Amino acid sequence: MDSTERLKEKGIRPSHQRIRIYETLASTKAHPSAEAIYKELSEELPTLSRTTVYSTLDLFAEKGLAQRLALSGSELRYDADISRHVHFRCRGCGSVSDLAAVRAPAPPEAQEGYVVESSQFYAEGLCPACSSRLDP
Amino acid sequence: MDSTERLKEKGIRPSHQRIRIYETLASTKAHPSAEAIYKELSEELPTLSRTTVYSTLDLFAEKGLAQRLALSGSELRYDADISRHVHFRCRGCGSVSDLAAVRAPAPPEAQEGYVVESSQFYAEGLCPACSSRLDP
Numbered sequence: 001m002d003s004t005e006r007l008k009e010k011g012i013r014p015s016h017q018r019i020r021i022y023e024t025l026a027s028t029k030a031h032p033s034a035e036a037i038y039k040e041l042s043e044e045l046p047t048l049s050r051t052t053v054y055s056t057l058d059l060f061a062e063k064g065l066a067q068r069l070a071l072s073g074s075e076l077r078y079d080a081d082i083s084r085h086v087h088f089r090c091r092g093c094g095s096v097s098d099l100a101a102v103r104a105p106a107p108p109e110a111q112e113g114y115v116v117e118s119s120q121f122y123a124e125g126l127c128p129a130c131s132s133r134l135d136p
Numbered sequence: 137m138d139s140t141e142r143l144k145e146k147g148i149r150p151s152h153q154r155i156r157i158y159e160t161l162a163s164t165k166a167h168p169s170a171e172a173i174y175k176e177l178s179e180e181l182p183t184l185s186r187t188t189v190y191s192t193l194d195l196f197a198e199k200g201l202a203q204r205l206a207l208s209g210s211e212l213r214y215d216a217d218i219s220r221h222v223h224f225r226c227r228g229c230g231s232v233s234d235l236a237a238v239r240a241p242a243p244p245e246a247q248e249g250y251v252v253e254s255s256q257f258y259a260e261g262l263c264p265a266c267s268s269r270l271d272p
Binding site: 070071086088091099100101102105107108109111112113114115116117118119120121122123124125126127128131132 | 206207222224227235236237238241243244245247248249250251252253254255256257258259260261262263264267268
């Protein structure tokens with residue numbers, strides 16, 4: 001399925017800017033912030049505003065086309081991989097990666113009265129590069 | 137164990153400001169932000185600075201005296217309950233509560249080369265008050 005179809009399938013009008021934002025997000029494993037996506041696209045799309053990037057990524061998260069990740073010590077990050085998986089934030093270099101070998105827990109069963117819409121499991125520590133640098 | 141002993145046990149010099157910050161955090165289930173703790177203490181401790189509150193809470197998190205919680209759409213929150221438990225953020229009112237009935241998963245086993253120091257599992261959705269208000 002191409003990006004246009006993917007946006008339509010989620011009920012999102014596929015404007016050119018939205019398509020390029022989605023493609024940029026989907027092309028990387030770096031879990032970029034809105035600011036990083038804006039910087040990557042601002043030369044190609046000179047009329048693109050920061051506000052549009054922020055609101056578009058939030059729209060994607062709301063419609064289930066991307067995950068919004070809150071991790072300590074960093075701005076919000078986004079991920080076009082909407083499968084359930086575990087994220088890892090390195091406190092050395094700030095990078096965010098997938099812990100692919102670890103199985104993510106199922107969303108919690110809600111307690112009485114709570115409506116659970118999403119869940120996140122993430123770990124923090126040192127990535128391979130930083131752990132060998134800091135603790136050889 | 138009183139607060140002074142608890143700080144000492146974790147290797148933190150128990151200044152009066154640090155003790156009061158710890159006691160304020162430990163007295164609530166609201167998972168306050170640094171700003172909220174500053175506001176609560178600023179009248180009682182007129183020489184207390186925002187910077188001190190922020191750095192003290194980060195020191196507590198580093199030394200294992202508190203948990204630092206990153207949850208989407210909100211500033212960092214802190215919790216003096218360092219037991220493993222699941223947090224819930226309501227997108228209606230922004231409150232952060234414990235999902236006491238849900239068991240938190242164990243920290244992930246690290247992949248080769250990664251050093252896992254902490255992990256968080258949290259859910260988002262609507263709390264009982266907001267879910268009955270928005271969807272009666």
